[in-house]
Amino acid sequence: MDIVEELLKGNRLALSRAITAIENEYDEAMDIMKKLYPHTGHAFVLGITGPPGAGKSTLTDKLARAYRAQGKTVGIIAIDPTSPFTGGAILGDRIRMNGLTMDEGVFIRSMGTRGSLGGLSHKTADAVKAMDAFGKDIIFVETVGVGQSEVDIVKAADTTMVVLIPGMGDDIQAIKAGILEIGDVFTINKADHDGADKLVREMNMMLDLDGLMTDWRPPIQKVIASQNEGITETIENIEKHFKYISENGILTKRRTERSKNEMLDVLHSNIGSYITNKLVETGKMDEYVEQIKARETDPYTVVSNVMKDMLK
Amino acid sequence: MAKVRVLVAKPGLDGHDRGAKVVARALRDAGFEVIYTGLRQTPEQIAEAALQEDVDVVAMSILSGAHPHLFPKVVNLIREKGMDDVLIIGGGVIPETDIPALKEAGIAEVFTPGTPTGDIVDFIKANVK
Numbered sequence: 441m442d443i444v445e446e447l448l449k450g451n452r453l454a455l456s457r458a459i460t461a462i463e464n465e466y467d468e469a470m471d472i473m474k475k476l477y478p479h480t481g482h483a484f485v486l487g488i489t490g491p492p493g494a495g496k497s498t499l500t501d502k503l504a505r506a507y508r509a510q511g512k513t514v515g516i517i518a519i520d521p522t523s524p525f526t527g528g529a530i531l532g533d534r535i536r537m538n539g540l541t542m543d544e545g546v547f548i549r550s551m552g553t554r555g556s557l558g559g560l561s562h563k564t565a566d567a568v569k570a571m572d573a574f575g576k577d578i579i580f581v582e583t584v585g586v587g588q589s590e591v592d593i594v595k596a597a598d599t600t601m602v603v604l605i606p607g608m609g610d611d612i613q614a615i616k617a618g619i620l621e622i623g624d625v626f627t628i629n630k631a632d633h634d635g636a637d638k639l640v641r642e643m644n645m646m647l648d649l650d651g652l653m654t655d656w657r658p659p660i661q662k663v664i665a666s667q668n669e670g671i672t673e674t675i676e677n678i679e680k681h682f683k684y685i686s687e688n689g690i691l692t693k694r695r696t697e698r699s700k701n702e703m704l705d706v707l708h709s710n711i712g713s714y715i716t717n718k719l720v721e722t723g724k725m726d727e728y729v730e731q732i733k734a735r736e737t738d739p740y741t742v743v744s745n746v747m748k749d750m751l752k
Numbered sequence: 753m754a755k756v757r758v759l760v761a762k763p764g765l766d767g768h769d770r771g772a773k774v775v776a777r778a779l780r781d782a783g784f785e786v787i788y789t790g791l792r793q794t795p796e797q798i799a800e801a802a803l804q805e806d807v808d809v810v811a812m813s814i815l816s817g818a819h820p821h822l823f824p825k826v827v828n829l830i831r832e833k834g835m836d837d838v839l840i841i842g843g844g845v846i847p848e849t850d851i852p853a854l855k856e857a858g859i860a861e862v863f864t865p866g867t868p869t870g871d872i873v874d875f876i877k878a879n880v881k
Contacts, residue, residue: 452803452804453803453806453833453834453835456803456804456805456806457806459806460806464754464755466754522785523780523781526780526781526782526783527755527783528779528780528781528782528783528784528785528786529780529785529786530776530777530780530786530788531785531786531787531788531805532787532788532790534787534788534789534790534801534805535788535789535790538789538790538793538797541797541800541801541804542794542796542797542800547804548801548804549804549805550785550787550805552755552785554755
């Protein structure tokens with residue numbers, strides 16, 4: 441099977457195999473990405489992030505259905521944590537989305553973080569591109585359950601939605617740096633639980649104090665995802681934000697920044713592995729390590745010399 | 753780096769997923785990526801999830817007695833989608849006398865109550881393609 445050709449024709453197995461090649465960094469992955477790249481740049485990428493158990497998957501399920509009702513095709517990348525000890529993972533986000541499995545306009549892929557700490561996996565951005573080239577109109581990227589500082593999603597998404605639930609801390613939590621700064625749109629899920637209105641007030645206070653605030657004030661919507669309440673309003677908020685960033689040149693800026701990051705990521709990883717491989721092949725790696733261990737030299741000097749040597 | 757991906761699924765209508773969860777956890781601890789889809793899956797849903805997740809293994813658990821019907825159906829649907837190399841295994845309350853027919857239908861191995869989870873891990877490691 442020619443993966444790229446089949447993927448572009450709409451073959452779902454080919455899309456699936458392409459993502460595997462990307463995720464496992466198979467030799468052909470680079471070639472696949474090169475050929476898919478010209479077909480990307482059309483999808484709207486929606487990031488969904490928030491603490492564990494906030495209802496991100498349930499919300500994704502409901503939002504995806506609403507977009508499907510508008511006739512849009514949907515891709516979903518759902519990320520769950522990989523064990524740092526065994527490398528294994530339980531990827532359980534599909535449980536909340538079983539109703540979407542048989543819809544041919546929806547493609548769901550679960551990914552483990554595989555050592556990445558920013559809330560995504562290293563290969564999430566490339567998996568998004570594969571779905572984009574496949575022709576998905578909207579791609580949801582659901583992060584792992586995050587704590588305070590896993591903010592990689594802003595680099596991958598056009599619009600980032602932060603999902604919060606009542607009862608997770610007092611108002612000092614709301615003025616801390618981190619995930620609360622990255623929300624373009626806020627959703628207070630499980631709004632039938634105690635403390636939802638208090639959380640809305642605290643979030644509003646946080647936004648009132650935001651000295652960096654642009655013309656866009658992130659809307660805060662109370663939602664009960666499991667009962668489909670507040671979904672229409674949430675979609676409206678997302679669309680308003682997308683309209684705002686499109687009209688103000690912010691989308692172009694974000695996508696330019698993303699293109700730069702994409703290039704730098706590939707640059708760093710390719711140069712890094714090129715040099716590492718050379719060092720291993722020539723046996724220099726062990727030699728340098730021994731010298732550094734014996735304090736005969738230091739890592740900084742070694743790297744300066746290696747770079748002078750190899751990157752002429 | 754390739755990682756073994758396993759779909760753990762509960763086809764049919766019985767609501768007992770303790771066993772499936774124990775197996776899912778054991779597979780996780782063996783270093784596999786386990787996609788757990790939850791209860792009451794149709795064979796069509798399982799086959800489609802296997803395709804979207806590009807899994808190497810599909811592990812199904814049934815306690816209702818519907819295995820002679822549902823297991824072969826999943827095998828056929830997965831093969832129809834062009835996934836010829838997916839290892840498909842089953843478990844649950846399955847009478848010994850039913851096992852030969854299930855294997856004939858394409859279930860690579862059947863694990864009945866009392867099986868140490870390590871046996872399942874070893875079987876997957878030995879047979880995954």
